[in-house]
Amino acid sequence: MGLTFALFSSHTGLAHANPLFASIWGSVAVESSSLQQLLDAGNRVALKAWVQQAKLADLQKPIKWDDSTGTQVESKLLIWAVVFGESDLVKVLLEKGLDPNERIENGASALLLAVLNEQVEALDELLKKGADPNALLPDTTNSLMLAAQAGNLKILQRLQAAGADLSQKKDNGNALLVYAVFGRNLELVKYVLANGAELEAHNNDGITALIYAVADGQVDIVKFLLQKGAKIKLSQGANKGFTALMQAADSGNNELVNLFLQLKAPISDKEETWGKDALIFAAEKGHFDTLQLLLKHKANLQTQSIEKNTLLMFAAGSGNLEMVQYLLKQGLNLKAENKYQENALYFAAEKGHLKILEYLVQKGLSPSAPSISNQNGFVIAALNGHLNIVDYFLKKGHNPNLKHTAFQTTALNYAxxxxxxxxVEALLKKGANPDLRDPEGKNALDYAQEFERPELLIRLNQYQNKQLRQKSAGPGQ
Known part of the structure; x- marks a missing residue:
């Protein structure tokens, strides 16, 4: 599966702290009323004077506040000073004996917060007093990674000079070069490579810096990494066989697709997990122009994944009606089925694309014929919350009690x-039976209890009671 930049944020380990501390003025609650008043008033001069006279024990008393999400944060004045860049105050607090490695509840040290908020002068004061440049967050993100992701070469160099280890990797395997790519700073990428970063370093899934750069559309960084000899194909991990061309196609980045085609990247290569090539990735994401570009370069229109999914199936699932129409005009088999006997109609139903489903029916697929594709499409549409598809199938005469052929679970249970x-209401109106059980022996009422759906539990009980009353009353009553 291709990457998106949304994935990158999951590697930071900590959101920027400025919003975290934004509400400190209105919600600080400390034991010392004088400090409370000074903070509330925002009087920096008086605050610094108070600090000069305060005892160490007073300076170590906790400060509590609510962050922007309403979560209570507890720390000390040193952390507050670091985050807001009060470097003079940081210096005084450290000189009075506060711990330069002070941490907040989530595990971030004062130094990590200084890096995260790009407070260079506060960082310098902490380093002078021996703050650990190799401090880690609980998820093993380090200070260099935070600096690199921020694209801040100046801070990264300060940390390196203080002894930060450029070779450290996060537990997920991501090395510093990857975070330099996240930072979108070409000079920083160059610096990290010049200082010993491994060009082909990969994370636990086998993904390299080049793939991340392609995913984020960083053309200049991609070109630089290629000039340095970066390989376009992943050689190990869960993504073995995945190429930079596939990632460019998945992202719909035609500039990079063209770049890799010019470099003679193999257009028909397939990654090893699902057997997808660049053309499939483009179709799956609905990138019609990218698909056409690849076809112009002799990509295989008849390509299939390991599960025998065709381009038409992927296009139907993408929601791009124009692409579906184009592929049918190019001669793709409307009625082709994958290894599970599912056709393009199933893929449209699964994703809730009613217009595509209707178009496929118009071209010759039957939504009411007894088939695995129709049956599973109906059930999976209920699972995924696509009321439009469920209604469509019910109007075409589908039995509301159909079960998924593989999992033997009803549409009602999934809903x-x-x-x-x-x-649930639509299915009950058509006579769905809440008593039908799956292979685990559970019915709709069991799942309403298990997943804490009290309103649905009441509704199902009401429905059952009504059915019992009607049955006991007999015909014509």
Whole structure:
């Protein structure tokens, strides 16, 4: 599967702290009333004077405040001074004996917070007093990674000079070069490589800095890494066989697609997990122009994944009707089925693309014929919350009690599990049976209890009671 820049944020380990501390003025609660008043008033001069006279024990008393999410944060005045860049105050507090390695509740040290907030002068004061430049967050993010991701070469160099280890990796395997790519700073990328970073370093999934750069569309960084000899194909891990061309196609970045095509990147290569090539990645994401570009360069229109999913199936799931129409005009088989006997109609139903489903029906697929594709498409649409698809199938005469052929679970059970109230109502109106059980022996009422859906539990009980009353009353009553 291709990467997006959204993935990058999961590697930071800590959001920027400025919003975290934004509400400190209105919600600080400390034991010393004088410090409380000074903080509330925002009087920096008086605050510094108070600090000069305060005893060490007073300076170590905790400060509590609510962050922007309403979560209470507890720390000390040193942390506050670091985050807001009060370097003079940081210096005084450290001279009075406060710990330069002070941490907040989530594990971030004063130094890490200085780096995260790019407070260079506060960082310098901490380093002078022996703050650990190799301090880690609980998720093993270090100070160099934070500096690199911020694109701040100046801070990274300060940390390196203080003894920070450029070879450290995060537990997920990401090395400093990856964070330099995240920082979108070409000069920083060059610096990290010049200082010993491994060009082909990969994380636990086998992903390298080049792939991340392609995913984020960093053309200049991509070109530089290629000039340095970066390999375009991943050679190990869960993404073995995945190429930079596939990532460019997945991202719909035609500039980079063209770049890799000019470099003669193999257009028909497939990654080893799912057997997808660049053309499939483009179709799956609905990048019609990228798909056409690849086809112009002789990509295989008949390509299939390991599961025998065709381009038409991926296009139907992408929601791009124009692409679906184009592929059918190019001669792709409308009725082709994958290894699970599912056709393009299933893929449209699974993703909730009613217009594509209707178009496929118009071209010759039957939504009412008894088939695994229709049956599973109906059930999975209920699972995924696609009321439009469920209604469509019900109007075409589908039995509301159909079960998924592989999992033997009804549409009603799935709708209850995920709390899709409107779908539950639609199914009940068509006579869905809440008593039908899956291979685990559970029915819709069991799942309403298990997944804490009290409103649905009440509704299902009401429905059952009504059915019992009607049955006991007999015909014509």
């Amino acid at each position: 209850v599990i995920n709390g899709h109230t409107q779908i």
